[in-house]
Amino acid sequence: MEEMISMAISLHVIFVVIALLIAVLSFFFVRSDKEFRGFSNRVESVSLQYYIMLAALFFTGLVVLGATGFSVSLRVVMMIAAICWIIYSSVRLHKLFKKTKEVDIESQKTFKEYAKKKYIVDIILIAVVGLISYAISL
């Protein structure tokens, strides 16, 4: 049992790191590409991997939570709150993307601004929550 829990936590941490890398990559795509088609295509192309990592994070988190008898500590509440925010803002970004028209510069600007803010917040949340959780466990 102990081995399974520590393996699930290791996997959980690996998914945290991959999700963080994808968020950083998406942020640079949004920041560097001037053309809407360029950055939106790139962001959309990594967003599927991002969602898979978030789902994997949630799943491994639930496995650990279940294996430890659902003892919900403050850091677990923090992790769940962080992931809920990330999923909520991802859905909003996707909706905004659907509404964005290729000829409409204003809607493209709105999309770009929201995407930038969303990925900065995601990066800060994953890094801060990850570091705090890791530091507490030491």
Ligand code: HEM
């Ligand atoms: C932004 C999302 C998340 C981040 C950055 C994160 C980060 C981490 C880190 C770094 C650890 C390792 C601590 C250690 O080394 O022992 C950990 C453990 C854990 N995580 Fe997450 N996590 C996230 C989401 C979740 C979610 C969604 C759940 C539950 C559904 C969850 C449940 C847990 C549990 C139960 C542990 C073990 C805690 C313990 O030993 O008491 N995490 N998490």
